[in-house]
Structures are given as C-alpha cells and as structure tokens.
Amino acid sequence: MIRPSAALSHVDTFAAYLKERLPHHRSDTLRRLTEVLFGILQAESTLHRKIAVHIHRDATPSSILRLVARTFHETDLTPQDVTDVLLPLLPTGKLTFVLDRTNWKLGQRDLNLLVLGVALGDVVLPLMWKVLPHGGNSDMRVRMLLVGLLLKRLPARRWAVLIADREFVGQEWFSFLRARQIKRCIRIRENTVLDEDPARHYFQNLKPGEVRELLERVWVYGSWMRVVATFSPQGERLLVASDLSLWNTLTTYRLRWGIECAFSAMKTRGLNLEQTHMTQPDRLSRLFGLLSLALAWMVRVGAWRAGQQPISTKKHARPAISRASYGRELLCPALRWGKTTFYTYLDLLKSPFPAPERQKT
Template structure:
C-alpha cells in the first residue's frame, strides 16, 4: 500500500469516528476535515500551504490550499464538538494535562487564547479553551473556570498531573488544584527565593535527565 493510500485509509477511519461523534454533520465534509487534521499533524504547522502539501489528493497545490482554507473557515465546530470528538480518542487511565496561554493572529486580530489540553505522544491535544477579552496574562478566575469545564467531562481521578508555565502563579490559583486533589507541576522563576537561597543556585549543577528534590517544606 502506498503512502497516499495509507493516508486515505487513515482519513476514512477518522471521518467515520467524527461522524459517530457528530452525526448531524455531512460525511463528505467530515472527511475533508479528517484529511486536513491529519495533514496538519504531519506538517506541524498551521500555514495552509504547508498543510496542503500533505493532503492525500490528486490535485494542484493551489487547489489543495483552497481546500484547507475552506475547511478552516467553514468547519463550524463548537468547542463542545471538539471535546466530544477528542475525549474518546484519549488513552484510558490517567492523563498528563497542560494549561498554557498563547497569542494567535487571525488576519489583523490578535487572539489571546487560554488552552487546557492532554499530552498524547509528542503533542498536546487541546480539549477546552477560552479566548481572553484582553492581552497579557490570564486571571485566576479564567484559569479555574477552564479547569472546571474540563472536570465536567474528565473527572479529577483521570488527571495524573497538571503542568503549567511560570505565569501561572498566585496563592489562590495554586491552592485550587490541591483542593480538588489534582497534582501540579509548576515551573518557577530562577530568582524565586527558597529561604536563604535562590532557586537557580539550588539546581545549577544538575545535568540533563537528573532530578533534585527538596524534602522539607519550602
């Protein structure tokens, strides 16, 4: 079986799953969506032309690029649709979750997006998100609301750990995962002081792959 044939088979399989989760959508539209999703993963890019290079279609690059553009603009998927489709695809058991904020650009508009997703292989699969009505860091309330939305369909017993970047700090925010019994792994700034030492001084001798644990409460 050639690579294009294999890609078409994968697209057919994904389209069937999408139709099961979204029976109100047309199968041909879902198949185009499946092709673009798989091509997006291969391209590791959101640029239409790069995604088009991986579409398993016998057409010109310009034609395939227009197909990608139509799928992005006409998919009409709600956030709930995305969650309904992706959750059954995740492995059973505990999952590693990541919360992050990123700024994307839609034409001339900057979108400040707060995203909560699960690690699957070498990628993070976004499960829920919200577009913040401002630029800059997210508020504690926005983070808690996003976590609560996912907890509605993915109970805390499925969360192995919640990973977050340095901007996700604050006593109220850090207390919330602990209150709902979710372990968390938060990156801290190198100038964070632990009693008499700076964090960077405690861990400066570590080599890649090594771990150092502070057993005392700090």
C-alpha cells in the same frame, strides 16, 4: 505512482471514523475536515494554498482553495469536539495534566493560545484550549474555565496532578485547584512570599546539582504546600510548590517539557502552525483543533513504531527524533500514496495509548 482512488477511499474511511465520534456533525462537513487534515499532514503546513495541493477533487485549484478557506471559516469544530475524539485514546487510571501557553506574532498581531493537555510520555496531547484576545499572560478565569470544562469529561479522581510554570500562580487559582481536589506541581517565582519572606531567602546558598526542600510545609498563595528547589539545565534557580513528595515533585515537574515538545511538533519543527495567516479566534481555534488530531495520530503511530524499532539516542542521551516525527514519517506517505498501511494506522488511532512508564525517583 499516486493512487487517487485509494486516497479518496482513505478520506471516506476516516470521515466515517469521525462520524462515530461526532454523530451530531454532518457527514459532508466531516469529509471536508478530513480532506483538510490529510492536506495539513502531507504539506506539513497550515497555509491554505499548500493544503489545497494535496486535496484530490474534480474541481479547479481556486475552488479547492475556497473549500479549504470555508472549512476554517464556517465549520463548527469546537475544542469539545476534538476532546470527544481524543478521550478514547487515553490510557486508564490517573493522568498527569499540563497547562501552558504558546504564542507568536503575525506582523504586529499577537497570537496567543492557552492549552491544557495530558502527558503521554515525552509529549503532551492538547485536550482543551482557548485563543486569548491579547498577548502576554492568561487571565485566571480562563484557566479556571479550561480546567472546569475538562473536569466535566474527566473527573478529579482521574487527575494525578496538574503541572504549570510560574506564570500560573495566585491565591484564587491555587484555592480553586485545591477545592476541586486537584494536586498541584507549579513553579513559583523567587519573589513569592513563603510564610513572611521571599522564597529566594530560603535558598540563597543553593549550588548547581543540589536539591533542597523546606523541612516543613509553608503557606504559599493561601495553601500549605511543600517547596522544592534545584537548578534548571539553563542554570536558573527552580522553585516548585507542590502537594507531592520531594522526589516526586521534581520528576513530575520535568514532564512539563512534554508540552514544549507538542508545541514544537505543531509549529516550526512539524506542522508549521506559525505559517497561518488566520488571526480571528474562532478560525485559529479550529486550526489548532485539527493540529491536535494530527498530533495525536502522529504520536500514536510513532509510539507503535518505537515499540517495533526503538528510537536511537544521540551522544547527549536524548532521542534522535521525537515520537511525533517518527510517526509522521510513516503516516504521510500512507496518505499521499494511498497505501494499505493506512488502515493499520487508523486502527492505532482507535486504540488507547499504552500507559506511560512510571518516572524513576
């Protein structure tokens, strides 16, 4: 049996938690944000009409639907606000960051977000993002903006390394990171010039399963860097330029997959970001911010649950379920049925993630 009174008290409790993190926001605004956040988690959808079904208010369905729309149209929830909530969740010490894009289409319209997040085990938690006004690759200035904004909150001494795919290359970009003392682990294209020759010339005889490193650092996009090559699981030649050692380069670059897991949990295999019909950048940014909060909560509960009951592995040695889905299985019923376990899950959201295990080289 549904317990509306308990569900409503959960909304007020969570809104009070947000008020502690975001004191400059009005209490009624944070309560509406909480109602929509809970609706997204329960509906596993970003469609307004599906979110509205899970909001308990003494109002007509059309009024609740308008409330959901106003939350995205008018609420001033910025990426910096979301970062204020998420920073206390980060473990102490140096952190690994990942930069990537996620994009999809709504009709003929390109929806494209550049995301900078922190690696926490098998998932990357978004901390900064920017909705791009076009399809395709990001502009170098936008990348610098995201890194610069996060550096104001997390100084360079907290950055172990920045990981990025081969889209994120260029001399000005590499020099920007070096000047800010951020170590790089970035995939490069096969036609990238190393010293005077294309990178593919150095690794023409590379075989599947083989790992090869150039004996000396080479000049890559205006920097002396180490270049390591191997084959990806898809059979592509993988060239990575980094400021790390040979084996640390490869083990670190593998962490980039965590941002794909995060996008998957926020999109088709989780909260269905792609279902949204919103296309205006500010509204889409608010939605992504709420999904980032939801993802953090799901993963935090999932990590706690995995500590008590480890996730089983399949024959191919991969986990049978992601930590985000593992957490959502507990979190959603607690919100839907007003369970007292909600308070346990909220306490988890108030405490930092355990430090990620060190990667074996």
